[in-house]
Amino acid sequence: MFIGAIGCEPLQLRRVHLENSRSLDVYRANGGYEAIKKVLDSMSPDDVINEVKKSSLRGRGGAGFPTGMKWSFVPKDSPKPKYVVCNADESEPGTFKDRYLMERDPHMLIEGMLIAAYALGAKTNYIYTRGEYKYLIDIMDVALDEARAAGMLGKNILGTNFECEIYTHTGAGAYICGEETALLSSLEGYRGHPRMKPPFPAVSGLYACPTVVNNVETLTAVPDIIKMGGEAYQKLGTEKSGGTKLWSVSGHVNRPGVYELPMGYDDMEKFIFEDCGGIPTARQLKAVIPGGSSVYIMRADQIIGKDVRMDYEGLVAGGSMVGSGGFIVMDETVDVFASTKNLTEFYKHESCGWCTPCREGTDWLVKIFKRVDAGGGRDGDIQLFLDLCDNIEGKSFCPLGDAAAWPIQSAIKRFPEDFQKRLKH
Amino acid sequence: MSTDFTQIQPLSQPVNMHGEMAVFSPEVEAEIDRHLAKYPSKRSAILPLMFIVQRERGYLDPAGVAYLANRLSLRITDIWEVATFYSMLQTKPAGRYHIQICKTLSCKIMGEGKITEHVSKKLGIKPGETTPDGKFSLSLVECLGSCGTAPMFQINFDYHENLTPEKVDQILDALE
Secondary structure (H helix, E strand, O other): OEEEEOOOOOOOOOOOOOOOOOOHHHHHHOOOOHHHHHHHHHOOHHHHHHHHHHOOOEOOOOOOOEHHHHHHOOOOOOOOOOEEEEEEOOOOOOOOHHHHHHHHOHHHHHHHHHHHHHHHOOOEEEEEEOHHHHHHHHHHHHHHHHHHHOOOOEOOHHHOOOOEEEEEEEOOOOHHHHOHHHHHHHHOOOOOOOOOOOOOOOOOOHHHOOEEEEEHHHHHHHHHHHHHOHHHHHHHOOOOOOOEEEEEEEEOOOOOEEEEEEOOEEOHHHHHHHHOOOOHHHOOEEEEEEOEOOOOOEEHHHOOOOOOEEOHHHHHHHOOOOOOOEEEEEEOOOOHHHHHHHHHHHHHHHOOOOOHHHHHHHHHHHHHHHHHHHHHEOOOHHHHHHHHHHHHOOOOOOOHHHHHHHHHHHHHHHOHHHHHOOEOO | OOOOOOOOOOOOOOOOOOOOOOOOOHHHHHHHHHHHOOOOOHHHHHHHHHHHHHHHHOOOOHHHHHHHHHHHOOOHHHHHHHHOOOOOOOOOOOOOEEEEEEOOHHHHHOOHHHHHHHHHHHHOOOOOOEOOOOOEEEEEEOOOOOHHHOOOEEEOOEEEOOOOHHHHHHHHHOOO
């Protein structure tokens, strides 16, 4: 599997191929912990937040919310403790980038969290990792112990009065816990049910205290933003989509892997056919899900010759979304009815059951998929799918409902032939 | 959910419904203490502690659940409420080796079906079943974040990737 940068110098993946890349010594010898030193030597918390704002960094977990803005929502005058929680519950089908960041460069995450904790005034912080990634929790625990022994965690960090502690926490197999409020419920020891927003976690999050939840890739971008300056980081990408982005490439390509691309990479066709080595055994490209299973599926003819730029605006213009960057490539052998059924089964399994539209809706969608798959398709089923999706999308308690509806809506719109042929007339 | 956090107090004292409470070695107790020390609220340690009980006792058995309720000052129902939500928590006995084959899209289109068929045939069990000797359990699970190295399965906590039937044979034959 390929891991590396295309079209730019590797930034987040700079150290992944070094020997012992996960050790503190290698991290330090290659620019590590310079950013936190710069912060503690010469920057106020507001300076840090302003640099992150200037960088145009947007949340890399999927929602793409501007990170600096999220940080600035934390009330400065609150007497309550504040928390930074790293969302390492990477579970969006097609996404596996955070895994390699933590496996190969755990100190980069620790440094990113230290800087975030300094900016927000948080003393106790957690890394919430999906339970299946137990080996990564072990790696993080070793790295945290190393950092603690070197005086990078605890009291008087680098000889200043900055105090910060980071702990690992394990999930136990629930996709919903990647939703930030469900993650906080889970971290408090409850079922992973999402919470009503507002209040947003920045005001009332973990233990009802001001909390920022950021994805691994978001936090690991922070040390470089501090070192090079927010403006320089932004210029690596486009005006509205700053910096670089990791893409997890899977499915029918000759070279799957984790690719770091500058935001605004030109273009998706070149990426698939040159950088990822094209489609195996001379088959034709049929479809791409570019941003994790929840985003709109794209037809090959929306990509080939269409100059789709790979950033937030470019993908919206091209008919989909960046999401988590889980880039699933499908060749002509894939039946989009079957692939959509597979994803709908995923959402049904992962619906937390809290709200009726999502719990009942995903269950009914799977029942209809199974009936049609078994040869019982009828006229009107396509409308039935769309009606059900309409009753979930925008009407469920959290975005999981939308995420279940979008793949079906886009698949029916863009691959009607794969659905029509299943129906009896 | 309330916006003001308060530690939920048990309505009644933790009840040991089965008259038996799990006992752990001093080393395991120390490990549990280390987890509890991470959080301002004991309840936050519920998932890490459940994994420890599961590791030590094979699954969340009644005595283990009673232990958790007692240790976390919660009710038995609080423990079950959480245990039944998360797919990695076992509430009934499972095989020593739990083979979890990823069935989500990238693995599906890269040959999950062949791997599942091969494992089923080799072990004589279908997904959801355990071999009579209690050695292997087989499950189909959702995305494990190993899409670029599909198809794959996880045995207990170990990832095995880029699987072929031959590789599956080597892995399973090497397990004691």
